[in-house]
Amino acid sequence: MMTGARTPLVEMRNISIAFGGIHAVEDVSVDLYAGEVVALVGHNGAGKSTLIKILSGAYQRDSGTIFVNGEEAQISNPRDAKKYGIETIYQTLALAENVDAAANLFLGRELMTPWGTLDDVAMESETRKVMGRLNPRFQRFKEPVSNLSGGQRQTVAIARAIYFNARILIMDEPTAALGPQETAQVAELVRQLKSEGIGIFLISHDIHDVFDLADRVVVMKNGQVVGTAATKDVTEDEVLGMIILGKCPPGAVAGPGALQVAA
Ligand SMILES: Nc1ncnc2c1ncn2[C@@H]1O[C@H](COP(=O)(O)OP(=O)(O)OP(=O)(O)O)[C@@H](O)[C@H]1O
Numbered sequence: 001m002m003t004g005a006r007t008p009l010v011e012m013r014n015i016s017i018a019f020g021g022i023h024a025v026e027d028v029s030v031d032l033y034a035g036e037v038v039a040l041v042g043h044n045g046a047g048k049s050t051l052i053k054i055l056s057g058a059y060q061r062d063s064g065t066i067f068v069n070g071e072e073a074q075i076s077n078p079r080d081a082k083k084y085g086i087e088t089i090y091q092t093l094a095l096a097e098n099v100d101a102a103a104n105l106f107l108g109r110e111l112m113t114p115w116g117t118l119d120d121v122a123m124e125s126e127t128r129k130v131m132g133r134l135n136p137r138f139q140r141f142k143e144p145v146s147n148l149s150g151g152q153r154q155t156v157a158i159a160r161a162i163y164f165n166a167r168i169l170i171m172d173e174p175t176a177a178l179g180p181q182e183t184a185q186v187a188e189l190v191r192q193l194k195s196e197g198i199g200i201f202l203i204s205h206d207i208h209d210v211f212d213l214a215d216r217v218v219v220m221k222n223g224q225v226v227g228t229a230a231t232k233d234v235t236e237d238e239v240l241g242m243i244i245l246g247k248c249p250p251g252a253v254a255g256p257g258a259l260q261v262a263a
């Protein structure tokens with residue numbers, strides 16, 4: 001092993017999957033480091049969700065390899081992914097609406113007293129700790145999550161993921177349904193998670209969010225990677241050019257899906 005070289009938290013190498021005749025994801029390689037946000041962008045149908053569903057164990061790839069902390073990972077289902085510290089927050093959040101934050105955090109993994117009853121005191125106290133890390137102002141612990149704002153609900157979903165030791169967080173369109181204030185709240189959360197060393201794959205259609213939050217951006221088109229770039233090395237217009245035309249600017253590393261320009 002090389003000394004000094006950091007090992008990525010996750011590396012997906014040469015990943016492909018087809019549905020019928022459609023190459024939803026074709027020869028895609030991406031990586032993610034601790035404390036880093038990598039945005040996955042591209043048009044509808046570009047293959048973003050399919051790629052992250054392979055990482056989260058929801059889909060089985062046809063070929064390619066996944067490494068977690070430098071070691072080959074066997075991910076065949078969502079339970080395997082969780083074992084590797086990979087948690088996904090879908091746009092729908094998948095919260096139980098009529099119960100409170102603590103009940104959502106521990107849904108299916110309830111804490112019990114030595115007498116075999118639900119340990120509500122411990123669950124609430126743990127919930128207060130993890131929610132406090134994410135949003136110290138949150139106080140609505142006794143209310144069903146259906147009463148909470150979009151940003152607060154997002155916080156509950158993230159708290160649930162990180163309480164169970166997520167190191168790698170996948171967020172698919174986290175701000176799509178939110179207003180500006182709540183979007184800012186989620187941005188704050190993302191920064192907090194980064195500072196704790198969590199790596200985040202962020203799928204977003206909002207180019208401003210991408211430049212605001214992501215360290216690197218990976219552009220996909222027709223299932224392939226057009227290019228990968230540090231957000232500081234490219235402009236918003238250049239990223240739009242990658243998304244729309246597949247044109248790779250000088251600040252990006254071209255992928256297999258980059259438009260080939262005749263010399
Ligand atoms: N379960 C499936 N069965 C058949 N085709 C699928 C399935 N899932 C995805 N696809 C196809 O794979 C391609 C990539 O879709 P995917 O949902 O990954 O795109 P996306 O980049 O997430 O798009 P969006 O921005 O609309 O969410 C599309 O052509 C889609 O129709």
Ligand SMILES: [Mg+2]
Nearest residue numbers: 048049050172
């Ligand atoms: Mg999608």
